[in-house]
Structure formats: structure tokens, C-alpha cells
Amino acid sequence: MKEVLPQLNSTFSIDCVLFGFDEGELKVLLIERNEEPFKDWWALPGYLVNENESLDQSAARILHELTGIENVYMEQFYTFGDVGRHPQGRIISVAYYAMLRLGGDKALKPISNYAKQAHWINVQELPPLAFDHQKIFDQGLEKIKRRIKHQPIAFELLPEKFTLTQLQNVYEVILGKKLDKRNFRKKMLSFNVLKDLNEKQKGVSFRAATLYRFDKRKYGKLFGKEISF
Amino acid sequence: MKEVLPQLNSTFSIDCVLFGFDEGELKVLLIERNEEPFKDWWALPGYLVNENESLDQSAARILHELTGIENVYMEQFYTFGDVGRHPQGRIISVAYYAMLRLGGDKALKPISNYAKQAHWINVQELPPLAFDHQKIFDQGLEKIKRRIKHQPIAFELLPEKFTLTQLQNVYEVILGKKLDKRNFRKKMLSFNVLKDLNEKQKGVSFRAATLYRFDKRKYGKLFGKEISF
DNA sequence: ATATACCGTGTAGATATTACACTAAGTAAT
DNA sequence: ATTACTTAGTGTAATATCTACACGGTATAT
Numbered sequence A, B: 001m002k003e004v005l006p007q008l009n010s011t012f013s014i015d016c017v018l019f020g021f022d023e024g025e026l027k028v029l030l031i032e033r034n035e036e037p038f039k040d041w042w043a044l045p046g047y048l049v050n051e052n053e054s055l056d057q058s059a060a061r062i063l064h065e066l067t068g069i070e071n072v073y074m075e076q077f078y079t080f081g082d083v084g085r086h087p088q089g090r091i092i093s094v095a096y097y098a099m100l101r102l103g104g105d106k107a108l109k110p111i112s113n114y115a116k117q118a119h120w121i122n123v124q125e126l127p128p129l130a131f132d133h134q135k136i137f138d139q140g141l142e143k144i145k146r147r148i149k150h151q152p153i154a155f156e157l158l159p160e161k162f163t164l165t166q167l168q169n170v171y172e173v174i175l176g177k178k179l180d181k182r183n184f185r186k187k188m189l190s191f192n193v194l195k196d197l198n199e200k201q202k203g204v205s206f207r208a209a210t211l212y213r214f215d216k217r218k219y220g221k222l223f224g225k226e227i228s229f
Numbered sequence C: 001a002t003a004t005a006c007c008g009t010g011t012a013g014a015t016a017t018t019a020c021a022c023t024a025a026g027t028a029a030t
Numbered sequence D: 001a002t003t004a005c006t007t008a009g010t011g012t013a014a015t016a017t018c019t020a021c022a023c024g025g026t027a028t029a030t
Helices: A055-067 A133-150 A153-157 A164-175 A181-190 A216-222 B055-067 B133-150 B153-157 B164-175 B181-190 B216-222
Strands: A012-022 A025-033 A046-048 A075-080 A092-100 A115-122 A194-200 A210-214 B012-022 B025-033 B046-048 B075-080 B092-100 B115-122 B194-200 B210-214
Touching (some): A012 A055, A012 A164, A046 A055, A055 A092, A055 A115, A092 A133, A092 A153, A153 A164, A164 A210, B012 B055, B012 B133, B025 B164, B046 B055, B055 B075, B092 B133, B092 B153, B133 B153, B164 B181
Antiparallel strands (some): A012 A025, A012 A046, B012 B025, B075 B092
């Protein structure tokens, strides 16, 4: 017999699509739900918005409560409001995305027990997702594909010091296609936003590559690169 | 003495930013409010979302009720949710935009008496707007500026048959800068989305220009024009 | 006939994009 | 020390795109 769930009276929520890059793979942050509906399903971190907080504040709070992650700049990308998207009533959800530096240090520890656990999952191997979260994820992925072509957000996924090959890998994984090494380097360096650290990669069993850092002072030069009239 | 307004319990709304082009000017559709708060102020057409309609449906309904306009394809562009944005409580607003062909035929006739009247106003001469509508408008304008560079939406503002000079005017007004005539034509024609109608403009007191029509079949070629890696 | 106002066109130089392959340098194994 | 292995790092030529720039053509109005 089907349990009857109560109607919810807060009518909007936030869902977060967080991307990370690790071991050459693009990952997304998912939680395992601990409550009905969709108990034990995987879902994007998301919850109801409080009355007294802005959407941006709410997104930060919800992410923190469900995953333990703090201090991430997320940006809104779409609002989902189909009538049947939530079984407990009309819930409109504002979706946020961000790209994150995955360090081994940051453990994922949900604070609220609304989430059993949080994990970074390879976007190629997503489990079935709760609600319309597959759709939200798909649109989030499209969003970063478009953005990565216009602004240098790929850096946000890498450690502070990175090699050009690692950077190229990020582009290849997100765009889903191989790029030419020489052309990629030529173009990337021409933007003048990378600082050569005169330092080599460590701990690799082959010729070590030069490390670069993203140079914030020069960032401005890249804004506004679009097709022009 | 300040009148006390009731709290509203529906917690989200839609606001529409509709752009039109007429007599060489970019215009936006505003209504004059007939209810508190902001009675007698100008505002973007917007109202509360019903329980049983999707956001897209709601946007279409609200636009129709407040302005009489129907059958416009609007697209969501941002959701505004600051705590203090509405004096009667926490109201989150999903903003939509569209670009419209202004024909002399379509009269603006509000159905709901929530709007006294609706008018196309030159974006250079906006009156003070209710709520945070100036902010919503500004972001809508930014949105079409970005989009016009990537996709041929400028056609949507012109009559079915138009001249290249008219088309160039639309770009110039939206982008806020002069463009080179020869380069503009070369580029626009290279996209292969314009059909030469072998027909001339009528009723002008100078050499008549060739009329073109936007060719939907070829539209696909323009999608995906972005900076490339 | 003449003045007026907009239409419609080409080119050269600069810049950006694409396609393409080999040597150099470090590590690991023997 | 030699060798095998793996990734780093580099240049050029052909093509396409972008930019800047000026004048004769044609319809209308007087």
C-alpha cells in the first residue's frame, strides 16, 4: 500500500549542479536521499528555500547542509516549474551550478540527515536520479559547455598549479571532443592569462611538464570574447 | 497614514520583458498598474503564477491578461529572489523575455483590470519602474545583446519583409554602436539565412532597397556559431 | 534639370584558424 | 650504461575571417 505524503507548503527550492574534475573524468556531486519521496535514490543536492534568505544565500546554505561544502560561488542557470515535477505539490526549483576544485582534503559530510551521503559521480555513469534531476543535470552540462567556450572557467576545476595537458583534458572532457595539442597551447597562451611558474610537475614517471597558474590580474582580457559584429 | 497591504500567499510570479522595434527605436512593453502597491506606476507585465500551470503557460497567460497579446514565444532568462523585492511578502519572480514584431494592427488591450493600460516605451526613455523592474529590464536587455550576437533573433523584431538597412539598424540599436555597412551585409548574407525576394521597398522618397525574408529552412546553419576550440 | 538621400558594391592588409609530425627529456627496467 | 617507454614541447604553410575604407547608381521631389 502506497504511503500518502503530506503536501508541502513552501513552494520553491534550490537544486545545485556541482562539477568537479578528477583523474581525467568530469564528475557531478550527488547525494543519496534519506527521506521520502525517492528515499535511497540519488539526487542533486537540493532543498526548500527559507522565507528570509535570498536565492543565492539559500543555495549556499543548502549545499552546505547536504554536503558539508562551503564557500563555493554558484550561479543560477534555469528555473524548473513544470506542474508534475514534485509528487508533494507544486514546487518550483531554481537550479544553480558551479565548478569546483576537487582536493583530496575536503571530505563530503552531510550535516542535515536529509542526505545519507554525498559523492562525486562520473557524469558518464550516472545512476537514475530523483524527480526531474536528470533534466536539470543535462541543462547544467549544456550550460558549462557553452560557458567554457567564452570564459576561462576551466581553471576552476583544476588545482592551483596545473599543466597545459591537464587543462586541455578538461576542455576535451567537457566538450566531448579531441583538440589539437599545438593549436590548443598556442591559443591558450595567446590569451595571456597563464603564468609560467618555472616549475615542473612532480611524481610522474615520464618527462615532467611545466606548471602554470591562472593569473587573475589578466583575466579581464578574456571577457567579451564572443562572435562580433 | 500608510495603508497596510495584506500578505500574499502565492509566492512566485512571472515578469515579462518584451522588446519591439519601431521607427528606428528599441521599445519595451510596460503596463500602468491599477492596484497597490505601486498603483499608477509603470511596470513590466507580471503577475502571480497559478498552482496548476507550468511557468511557460503562466507567462503566456499573464502576458495575455495584462496586455492582450497572444501567441508570443517567450523564454525564461533569470529568477529574481531577493528578500525585500516585494513589499507584500516573499515573492520570487521568474523573468521571461521575447522579441516581437510590432504591427500597427495589434492593439494593446489589457483584459485584467490589474493593468490600466499597456504601452510600448522607448528603452531610452523609461519612466521609474515598480518593484525591482528596472533591474529585471536591465538584465533582459543584456540578455538580448548577448543573444543577438549568436543567433539571428533580430529578424523577430522586423516585419516579414525587410531591407538590409533595417536589419542593420536593429543590430545597431541593440548593440549600441554603429556597424560598417559593407561588412555587415557581407557577413549577414554569408550566413545564408536571407532570401532575396526580388522585390523593392515601396513608398520611400529615395532609391528603394531590396526586400529580404528570413529563410527558416536555412536557420540551422547559424546555430552553434560561437568561439571555437 | 537639378538637388537630395539612400542603395549597393570591392579590395587589400591584418589577424585568426586549421592541419599536420617529429625531437627532447625524463623514468623504469634490465 | 643501454634501452624502451611515455609524455613534453615546438613551427609552418594554407586557408578563412575580419577590418577599414569611398564612390557611382538610382529613385524621388521640386
